[in-house]
Amino acid sequence: MVKNLSQVSRNEINQFLNSFDNILFDCDGVILLGEKIIPGVKEAIEYLQAKDKGMKLITNNSFRTESDWDSVFENVDLDFRSEDVVFPTKAVVTYLQQLKFDKKVFVVGPPRMRKQFEESGLDVYKYKPCEQLRELHDIKDHALDDPEIGAVVVDLDFNLTYAKLVKAGIVLKRPDVHFILCASDKTVPLGDNFKTIGSGFIGETLEMISGRRPIVLGKPSSLYNNIVQDKFNLNPERTLFVGDSLITDMLFATRCGYQKLLVLSGTTSYQDMMNCPKDFAPKYYLNSLADLKTSLN
Ligand SMILES: [Mg+2]
Missing domain, CATH: 3.40.50.1000 (HAD superfamily/HAD-like)
Incomplete structure (x- = not known):
C-alpha cells in the first residue's frame, strides 16, 4: 500500500x-x-x-536546448546547470556519436531539437516543406528517399504534415537507417482534463508504415538509462x-x-x-x- x-x-x-x-x-x-x-x-x-x-x-522534454535549460534554472533561481540534465535530444546525440554516425538526421520533432542537434555538431537534413499537394499522386514527387539520410528521429512535431510523414516512412524502408523515438507518450496532459496527441502516436504510425520498430531514447526505456548511467554512474x-x-x-x-x-x-x-x-x-x-x-x- x-x-x-x-x-x-x-x-x-x-x-x-x-x-x-x-x-x-x-x-x-x-x-x-x-x-x-x-x-x-x-x-x-x-x-x-x-x-x-x-x-x-x-x-x-525535447523542447529545450542546453542554453534554454540554463536560462530556465537561472530564471527560477535553482542551482542546476544544463549538464545536470539528461534529455532525449542529448541522448540521441550521445547515442549517434557513440556509433560514429556521419550521415544526415531527419528530424520529425520540435524546432528546438533540430537546433540542439546542429549545436552538437550533427548534420541535420534540410527538409523542404511541401507547398501544396493538389492531388494524391503529387506525393510521389515530394516524398522521395534521400540516401544521405542515416537516421530518423521522432518526437512531438507541431508542424508535421502528411507529406513529411510519408517521406519519413519511405526513408525508414532502408533497414540501415536508424529509427529513434524520443518521448513515447501517446497523450500529453495539458491540465483542465485536456489531453493532446503525444509523439508515441507519430512513432507508432511510422512503425506501421515502415514495418520497423524504433529504439526509444526516453523514459521508460532502459536504453535511455544506459545514457544516464554512462553520464552519472550511479x-x-x-x-x-x-x-x-x-x-x-x-x-x-x-x-x-x-x-x-x-x-x-x-x-x-x-x-x-x-x-x-x-x-x-x-x-x-x-x-x-x-x-x-x-x-x-
Ligand atoms: Mg513529468
Missing part, C-alpha cells in the same frame, strides 16, 4: 532519507509547471542539497527517482532498479495512483515535493 511520506513517523522519514545518496528528478510536474517553479520545491531541493544528496534531472539501489508519471517515471525507475517517490503535482491523480499496477507502484508518494520540507519541520 502506497504511503504518504509526509504522514509517516519521523523515524521512517529519516530511514527513507538515509536509504539513498543520489536523486534523479523528472522535471515537468515535479519541479516546474511550464516555466514556473512549483511553490516550495526550491526549499525542498535546498534541504536535500544540505543533506549532501547528489541531484540530477532526467526528462522526456548505484541504482542508493538512488531515488522522483517523478509525477506512473508509466513514464515509476515504470522507468522500476526497470532501472531505482527507488521511487511519486508526486501528485503533475499528471497523476490520487485515484490514478491507487489504480497503479502493483509491479511498478511506488512505496511512497507526496502531494508535492514541497511537502518533504514542511513534513520535517
Whole structure:
C-alpha cells in the first residue's frame, strides 16, 4: 500500500532519507509547471542539497536546448546547470556519436531539437516543406528517399504534415537507417482534463508504415538509462527517482532498479495512483515535493 511520506513517523522519514545518496528528478510536474517553479520545491531541493544528496534531472522534454535549460534554472533561481540534465535530444546525440554516425538526421520533432542537434555538431537534413499537394499522386514527387539520410528521429512535431510523414516512412524502408523515438507518450496532459496527441502516436504510425520498430531514447526505456548511467554512474539501489508519471517515471525507475517517490503535482491523480499496477507502484508518494520540507519541520 502506497504511503504518504509526509504522514509517516519521523523515524521512517529519516530511514527513507538515509536509504539513498543520489536523486534523479523528472522535471515537468515535479519541479516546474511550464516555466514556473512549483511553490516550495526550491526549499525542498535546498534541504536535500544540505543533506549532501547528489541531484540530477532526467526528462522526456525535447523542447529545450542546453542554453534554454540554463536560462530556465537561472530564471527560477535553482542551482542546476544544463549538464545536470539528461534529455532525449542529448541522448540521441550521445547515442549517434557513440556509433560514429556521419550521415544526415531527419528530424520529425520540435524546432528546438533540430537546433540542439546542429549545436552538437550533427548534420541535420534540410527538409523542404511541401507547398501544396493538389492531388494524391503529387506525393510521389515530394516524398522521395534521400540516401544521405542515416537516421530518423521522432518526437512531438507541431508542424508535421502528411507529406513529411510519408517521406519519413519511405526513408525508414532502408533497414540501415536508424529509427529513434524520443518521448513515447501517446497523450500529453495539458491540465483542465485536456489531453493532446503525444509523439508515441507519430512513432507508432511510422512503425506501421515502415514495418520497423524504433529504439526509444526516453523514459521508460532502459536504453535511455544506459545514457544516464554512462553520464552519472550511479548505484541504482542508493538512488531515488522522483517523478509525477506512473508509466513514464515509476515504470522507468522500476526497470532501472531505482527507488521511487511519486508526486501528485503533475499528471497523476490520487485515484490514478491507487489504480497503479502493483509491479511498478511506488512505496511512497507526496502531494508535492514541497511537502518533504514542511513534513520535517
Ligand atoms: Mg513529468
